[in-house]
Amino acid sequence: MYLSRFLSIHALWVTVSSVMQPYPLVWGHYDVCKTQIYTEEGKVWDYMACQPESTDMTKYLKVKLDPPDITCGDPPETFCAMGNPYMCNNECDASTPELAHPPELMFDFEGRHPSTFWQSATWKDYPKPLQVNITLSWSKTIELTDNIVITFESGRPDQMILEKSLDYGRTWQPYQYYATDCLDAFHMDPKSVKDLSQHTVLEIICTEEYSTGYMTNSKIIHFEIKDRFAFFAGPWLRNMASLYGQLDTTKKLRDFFTVTDLRIRLLRPAVGEIFVSEPHSARYFYAISDIKVHGRCKCNLHATVCVYDNSKLTCECEHNTTGPDCGKCKKNYQGRPWSPGSYLPIPKGTANTCIPSISSIGNPSKFNRIWPNISSLEVSNPKQVAPKIALSTVSSVQVANHKRDCYCNPLGSVHDRCNGSGFCECKTGTTGPKCDECLPGNSWHSGCQRK
Ligand SMILES: [Ca+2]
Structure with missing residues (x-):
């Protein structure tokens, strides 16, 4: 059974690593949860903080559109080419595969020509706003490790909000506002991420950088994760120790980069003119060819493997922890309160392993096997451990660890x-x-x- 388990994990690694796109400058440590070391007591486990590798998270999301029938092609309609409002004989037809533009084309392999893309219906109901919400859900907390990049196949929208949820879509907070005119659209002064600093990094801004509309060749919108990391790690993200230190001690900063869902709220398409030309609604629509989201499962520094099974991501928890995010101690391992692993001290961090519950220490052989350090520190003959002595032993180790880390x-x-x-x-x-x-x-x- 052990062998088959090993093989399945090994097989998973092969699968996962074949699709990974490594970002060595961004992250790169904490890839081992434990190693065996030799001490006077024999072989024992040495535990370290660990996390899954950063990867393309779009493979694991569910996408939802609101309104649900906003995708073009049912009934079929014609629309104008991007950047050419006079070439209006392109067709969208949901029932013909070559002419359909379903949502999954935002997440397929890009790099071919022409691009594949999702497209909305055109702005037929003008002046009623043409608004679309695109919700990306992971049903799991994930930590973003690289810029979110949205590539439009039409002009970039005049008004858009990127939002995040940390509670599976129950509540939403804005991540960034995008507009051709921030003051007019959102009553916010336009800002760029470069205007922020270490101390204002969590500020939610409105940017005009990515909304210069209809007749340009620029198609891309960023949410700048790396620029925000750089306030702590330097422009080339060389001083990761500084970023890790901040993430470790500042919960708000860590939470800023953590999401369960993202929502792209398209509020007004690119029009490129002061007045929308009513008879030409075929010029106005949204089309997105690609969305990039890189991140990792949040496992509280207690796992290096995140399994995708039954359309669900789950951490393969180490350090005697359990739960989808390794957010609690396993049964019989509640000898001290659960705690996330710590990035500090660099480079191995601190595992903050869950230790056996007091009640389970009544079995000395089990106790000795799972938590060898306690026996080597305090107990000369583990066979004579009585529950009362074990209690004081555990608490003294707990305090010592707590102070050190x-x-x-x-x-x-x-x-x-x-x-x-x-x-x-x-x-x-x-x-x-x-x-x-x-x-x-x-x-x-x-x-x-x-x-
Ligand atoms: Ca595509």
Whole structure:
């Protein structure tokens, strides 16, 4: 049975690695969860923080359009070519494969000519707005590791919002606004990601960079993940230790790059003129040839493998953790509270392994096998371990580990490590276990400042 399990994991790796597009500059460590090392006690496991490799996440998503019947071709209609409003004899017909433009063509292999693309119906109901929501769902928390790139086959929309959800689509937050005129469309001053800094990186901006409309050759819209990473890791993302340190201690920053769903809200197509030309609705529609989303399953630094089975992504949890995101300790391994792994110290991080529950330590041979460090530290003869002694043994190890590996947000905490009691000492106006949250009346600018 063990062999077949090994083979299935091995087979999975072969499959996964054959489709992976590595981004070595962005990530590259934390690819091993444990190794065997030799000590005086014999062979024992040495545990490390670990995460799945970054990959193309569009293979694992479900796409939903709203309104559901917004795709062109039912009934068949004609539309104008991109960039040429006078060439209007192109056809969309959902019942003819060569003339159909279904949503899956946003995620197929690109690189061929002509491109394959999804297309909406044209703006026949003008002046009623032509609006489409495209929702991408993973049913799993994922961490974005590279820019989201949307390639339009028509002009880029005049108004669009990219949104994210962290709770499987129940609530949504804007990620970025896009418009030809931010002030007019969203009452926001136009900004570029380059105007942001380490301290304003979480600000939601409206950009006019990607909306210069109808008659241009530019087709691409970015949501700039890498530029945001670069505020911490430098322009070529060389100082990853700095980014990892920040992600470790600042929950809001980590959450910013984490999603379960993305939603592209197309609010107004490219028109390229001040007034929309009503008789020419065949000029106005949305068409998208490609969407790129790179990321990894969020496994809380407790897994390197994420399995796609039955249309569902699940972490293959190590470190005695379990759950789709390795978000809790396995039964009988609740000897201390669950904790995510930590990127620190660089380069191996800290596994924060779940340890056997007190009640399960009554079986000394099991206890010794699973948690050898405790026996080597404290118990000279494991066969004589009584439950009462085991309790104090576990708690002393727990505190020692906690102190050694306990990091605080250096901007919000007096020291960058915990104090002797295992707590971060937060500066005035700052709170949270890592001192990365502001008390009411304060806001975050290089730490919490009074508003
Ligand atoms: Ca395509």
